Amino acid sequence: MTRHDPIQSCDSCPIRANAVCADCAPDEIAVLDRAKTYRTVPAGGRLAEAGEPLTYFSSIVSGCATMSRTLEDGRRQTVGLLLPSDYIGRPGRSTSAYDVEAVSEVTLCRFECATFERLLRETPHLATRLLTMTLDELDAARDWAVVLGRMTARERVAAFLVSLARRQARLSHQAEPTRAIALALPLSREAIADHLGLTIETTSRQFTALRKAGAIETPSTRLVQIPDFERLALEAGEDDDGGMIA
Amino acid sequence: MTRHDPIQSCDSCPIRANAVCADCAPDEIAVLDRAKTYRTVPAGGRLAEAGEPLTYFSSIVSGCATMSRTLEDGRRQTVGLLLPSDYIGRPGRSTSAYDVEAVSEVTLCRFECATFERLLRETPHLATRLLTMTLDELDAARDWAVVLGRMTARERVAAFLVSLARRQARLSHQAEPTRAIALALPLSREAIADHLGLTIETTSRQFTALRKAGAIETPSTRLVQIPDFERLALEAGEDDDGGMIA
DNA sequence: GCCCGCGCTTGATCTCGATCAATGCGACGG
DNA sequence: CCGTCGCATTGATCGAGATCAAGCGCGGGC
Numbered sequence: 001m002t003r004h005d006p007i008q009s010c011d012s013c014p015i016r017a018n019a020v021c022a023d024c025a026p027d028e029i030a031v032l033d034r035a036k037t038y039r040t041v042p043a044g045g046r047l048a049e050a051g052e053p054l055t056y057f058s059s060i061v062s063g064c065a066t067m068s069r070t071l072e073d074g075r076r077q078t079v080g081l082l083l084p085s086d087y088i089g090r091p092g093r094s095t096s097a098y099d100v101e102a103v104s105e106v107t108l109c110r111f112e113c114a115t116f117e118r119l120l121r122e123t124p125h126l127a128t129r130l131l132t133m134t135l136d137e138l139d140a141a142r143d144w145a146v147v148l149g150r151m152t153a154r155e156r157v158a159a160f161l162v163s164l165a166r167r168q169a170r171l172s173h174q175a176e177p178t179r180a181i182a183l184a185l186p187l188s189r190e191a192i193a194d195h196l197g198l199t200i201e202t203t204s205r206q207f208t209a210l211r212k213a214g215a216i217e218t219p220s221t222r223l224v225q226i227p228d229f230e231r232l233a234l235e236a237g238e239d240d241d242g243g244m245i246a
Numbered sequence: 247m248t249r250h251d252p253i254q255s256c257d258s259c260p261i262r263a264n265a266v267c268a269d270c271a272p273d274e275i276a277v278l279d280r281a282k283t284y285r286t287v288p289a290g291g292r293l294a295e296a297g298e299p300l301t302y303f304s305s306i307v308s309g310c311a312t313m314s315r316t317l318e319d320g321r322r323q324t325v326g327l328l329l330p331s332d333y334i335g336r337p338g339r340s341t342s343a344y345d346v347e348a349v350s351e352v353t354l355c356r357f358e359c360a361t362f363e364r365l366l367r368e369t370p371h372l373a374t375r376l377l378t379m380t381l382d383e384l385d386a387a388r389d390w391a392v393v394l395g396r397m398t399a400r401e402r403v404a405a406f407l408v409s410l411a412r413r414q415a416r417l418s419h420q421a422e423p424t425r426a427i428a429l430a431l432p433l434s435r436e437a438i439a440d441h442l443g444l445t446i447e448t449t450s451r452q453f454t455a456l457r458k459a460g461a462i463e464t465p466s467t468r469l470v471q472i473p474d475f476e477r478l479a480l481e482a483g484e485d486d487d488g489g490m491i492a
Numbered sequence: 493g494c495c496c497g498c499g500c501t502t503g504a505t506c507t508c509g510a511t512c513a514a515t516g517c518g519a520c521g522g
Numbered sequence: 523c524c525g526t527c528g529c530a531t532t533g534a535t536c537g538a539g540a541t542c543a544a545g546c547g548c549g550g551g552c
Contacts, residue, residue: 069392071483077395079388090381097385124370131377132338138380139336139343141387142325146315148394149323149443153539189500197395202539204501221500237317399509435530448509450531466518467530 028123035115040107047088047106048096056108057089057116063106064186067098068194078195079141081187083167087133091117104186148197151237156196157206158235161216161224177229185222210235274369281361286353293334293352294342302354303335303362309352310432313344314440324441325387327433329413333379337363350432394443397483402442403452404481407462407470423475431468456481 038061041047047065048054060082067080067088079098082088088100094113111119120127147159164185165177187195193203210216215232217225226232284307287293293311294300306328313326313334325344328334334346340359357365366373393405410431411423433441439449456462461478463471472478 067388071392071396072485075396077392079391090385092378092381098388120374121370124367124373127370127373127377128366131373131380134377134380134384135336135338138384138387141384141391142313142344145325145387145391145394146317146323148391150317150321199540200500201502201541205539208501239318445510446530447511447532451509454531 028125031123032111032119032126035111035119037110038107039110040105041102043102043104043106045102045106046099047102047108048098048100050097050099051095053094054089054096055113056110057087057091057113058108058110059087060084061107061109063102063104065100065102065106066187066191066195067100069098076194077197078191080137081164081195084171086137087130089113089116091120091130103188103191153196153198153202154206154209154235155237156198157192157203157210158215158232159237160192160196161226162229162233162236162238165226165229177226179228179230181226181229183224183226185224189221274371277369278357278365278372281357281365283356284353285356286351287348289348289350289352291348291352292345293348293354294344294346296343296345297341299340300335300342301359302356303333303337303359304354304356305333306330307353307355309348309350311346311348311352312433312437312441313346315344322440323443324437326383327410327441329432330417332383333376335359335362337366337376349434349437399442399444399448400452400455400481401483402444403438403449403456404461404478405483406438406442407472408475408479408482408484411472411475423472425474425476427472427475429470429472431470435467 039058041063047058050069062084065082065088066078067082068076068078070076080086082100088096088108090097120130147156151159161183165181165183168183169175169177169181185192189203189207190200193200196203198206207216207218210232211218213235214227215235217227219225285304287309293304296315308330311328311334312324313328314322314324316322326332328346334342334354336343366376393402397405407429411427411429414429415421415423415427431438435449435453436446439446442449444452453462453464456478457464459481460473461481463473465471
């Protein structure tokens with residue numbers, strides 16, 4: 001399989017963000033362009049409900065959404081943070097396994113499920129692309145299991161910030177963050193807590209602890225300055241080489 | 247996309263377990279059969295090392311393996327339990343992200359990476375099949391995140407037993423377990439603890455607690471009798487309909 | 493300007509699971 | 523038959539994070 005470059009977002013043609021890469025033939029792109037529609041959902045809007053039918057396969061063009069499950073007693077776990085180029089939906093399954101909620105205003109590029117599955121059959125390249133994206137998601141989900149299963153509250157918060165910083169850098173075509181960067185948080189403290197498997201109080205305390213330790217600055221609740229990215233990665237349990245230790 | 251039946255293992259032709267389903271053309275199967283080789287690894291053997299090159303794409307024919315990451319300070323988290331029909335390897339990436347270890351004697355059906363990626367390009371149906379399998383893995387990984395992030399020790403142990411029982415039933419072509427079943431544990435208490443994000447002591451205590459509550463019986467450490475499957479599913483935080491509550 | 497409400501932070505206490513420490517038990521070899 | 527070794531269980535204590543409960547700060551509406 002061709003190794004694809006990091007996903008290239010293209011505001012004037014957002015579908016490229018999901019299904020198209022440099023190897024695509026122009027006619028494949030044209031077919032996809034004909035089938036796509038757009039939809040914008042305000043912050044707080046529901047994009048899917050666990051167990052409910054899902055009539056579209058969509059990808060995020062702009063904004064941020066969370067994918068979560070809530071237990072009957074109210075415990076909630078976010079299993080995925082969806083940023084531009086991430087997709088919503090599952091070929092081969094007609095209902096959503098999770099609640100998907102817009103945390104900021106979200107614009108989607110959508111295909112009807114049946115249409116998308118036909119395109120998938122008829123366009124081998126699209127299937128390959130989707131496979132690569134799904135494998136990346138799988139790696140991310142497994143990495144997150146290590147965070148949820150074995151890391152302390154402080155490491156979890158640091159790991160969240162590091163992972164978000166890396167994703168935002170990639171989305172804006174930048175290299176791995178080096179030293180000082182600013183990070184805009186799309187999530188409230190509560191949503192972060194749900195993602196980290198912590199309570200909101202513990203999450204808040206760890207932000208404070210990281211601030212007092214000099215690992216971050218918090219000019220406002222939705223903004224985090226990271227004076228030394230490597231230092232923060234260290235707090236997240238990574239070694240100095242930037243990778244997880246084996 | 248065609249909705250595939252549960253994977254059909256076939257001892258005399260184990261490759262079917264991974265890449266072949268009813269829709270396959272006979273010549274596709276023949277091509278795969280020519281490329282495959284087998285390898286058997288004893289219990290405790292390493293099948294892959296995090297960060298090391300992976301020269302084969304393999305699938306498990308028999309036995310059980312774990313996929314895990316160990317932090318520098320010794321904390322270990324198992325991110326996947328690999329049973330027959332599961333695959334090891336990642337198209338498009340040449341190194342393993344995790345340690346993979348045989349917990350019982352494991353027989354693999356292997357393809358050289360380059361060969362497999364060529365087959366993937368040339369056989370659209372194989373790509374579709376792999377996509378379906380990967381999406382299933384992704385769902386499982388996300389479901390597990392809910393367990394790791396939000397469930398109590400007792401719920402985790404119950405969830406593990408329930409999920410293992412379901413997988414073993416599926417592998418032997420049986421329906422969802424109904425009432426009484428016996429479950430052979432392929433893992434030691436320590437390996438279970440690593441999968442559940444708990445210590446071995448807590449894991450052992452929860453086995454005892456579930457036994458005292460009448461939810462399981464433990465004739466030996468590697469054998470669990472489940473007198474009432476629904477009852478155990480309840481302990482795992484599922485509602486009576488057998489699904490997770492939204 | 494003032495009040496109100498919501499999201500965030502901080503404090504006090506409790507609890508579940510981790511840690512430290514024996515003890516039990518079955519398999520295997522002498 | 524007994525000693526040993528590795529895994530599992532059980533007990534005692536500790537501590538990180540949950541829970542319960544105030545404050546705090548900021549933005550919007552009257």
